Amino acid sequence: MVAALFAALTVAVPSPQPAADAGPIRTVVYNISLQRSNMAYVERYNDFQRLRALMTDAGTATVDVMVRTPAALGIRVTEITRQRGYPAIFTGNVAADGSVGFPEESINEATWTLLRFFGERLVADKALNPGDTWKTPGGEIAVRTVQGRRVTLEITESFKIPSSMSELFVRGTIIYEPGLLVPISGDVMRKRVESHPEGTIELIETVRFERTSDSFDKPVPF
Numbered sequence: 632m633v634a635a636l637f638a639a640l641t642v643a644v645p646s647p648q649p650a651a652d653a654g655p656i657r658t659v660v661y662n663i664s665l666q667r668s669n670m671a672y673v674e675r676y677n678d679f680q681r682l683r684a685l686m687t688d689a690g691t692a693t694v695d696v697m698v699r700t701p702a703a704l705g706i707r708v709t710e711i712t713r714q715r716g717y718p719a720i721f722t723g724n725v726a727a728d729g730s731v732g733f734p735e736e737s738i739n740e741a742t743w744t745l746l747r748f749f750g751e752r753l754v755a756d757k758a759l760n761p762g763d764t765w766k767t768p769g770g771e772i773a774v775r776t777v778q779g780r781r782v783t784l785e786i787t788e789s790f791k792i793p794s795s796m797s798e799l800f801v802r803g804t805i806i807y808e809p810g811l812l813v814p815i816s817g818d819v820m821r822k823r824v825e826s827h828p829e830g831t832i833e834l835i836e837t838v839r840f841e842r843t844s845d846s847f848d849k850p851v852p853f
Contacts, residue, residue, distance in 0.1 A: 644676055648736055653697065655695035655697055658694070658695050659667065659813055659846070660691060660694070661692045661741075661745060661840045661841060662690075662691055663692050663710075663739055663839070664838070665687065665839075666686070666690070666835075666841075667685070667834065669685075669832070669835075687850035688713055689712065692745070694708055694746070695708070703724045703725060703840070704725045705722075705724055706749070707720065707722050708720070708723075710738065714762060719737075725746050727751050729747040730752035730816050731743055739812040740821070741838035741840050744803075745817060748813065749812070749814075754784070754807055760774060768790075770786070770787045770789060771787055771803070772785070780810055781806055781807055781808050782809065784805045785821065789803040796825060799822070799824075800824075801821050803819030804818055810853045814842070815842050816839075816842065818838075
């Protein structure tokens with residue numbers, strides 16, 4: 632899965648350990664969705680055949696921040712998705728630079744994408760003026776617009792993965808609120824291209840997420 636490939640590109644950070652009976656410091660809930668299209672261009676009998684498979688999934692991801700340190704956040708994620716059919720709980724961490732440390736074959740790709748933006752230094756220490764850009768390990772993030780307290784970010788990244796002879800391209804937009812240190816919504820396309828002697832395989836994933844509740848939100852006074 633593409634999430635596993637991303638995991639190989641991030642730096643592992645030891646998970647901060649909360650007290651045994653401690654509750655979450657913060658709880659943020661997102662609606663998430665994933666569409667995966669697998670396209671294979673295979674040479675058979677001196678002709679190329681195009682084979683396609685499509686998969687969709689949707690649900691919610693509850694992100695509990697269990698502990699906070701200068702280096703990382705200790706995170707518990709509870710996912711309820713249509714494909715899995717039951718609540719699944721995973722624990723890991725998000726480093727201050729946005730590196731996501733969760734086991735392979737655990738969190739949904741949409742959850743992985745939104746968790747990057749829980750990294751407290753990934754965005755928050757930038758000036759965030761329209762047109763500003765900064766480098767990431769695979770490309771750059773640019774500030775497209777600023778409207779009130781919210782910033783629209785554009786991601787443009789690519790990663791070569793020698794072990795699988797493939798390349799991964801990431802394009803998308805994220806709505807981020809610096810004062811809250813979390814993403815509000817996102818729409819990201821991830822395209823992996825593999826080259827094989829028999830042909831080429833393209834795996835295209837479109838992930839979307841939108842924040843629906845946050846324990847840090849203040850009630851609106853009447």
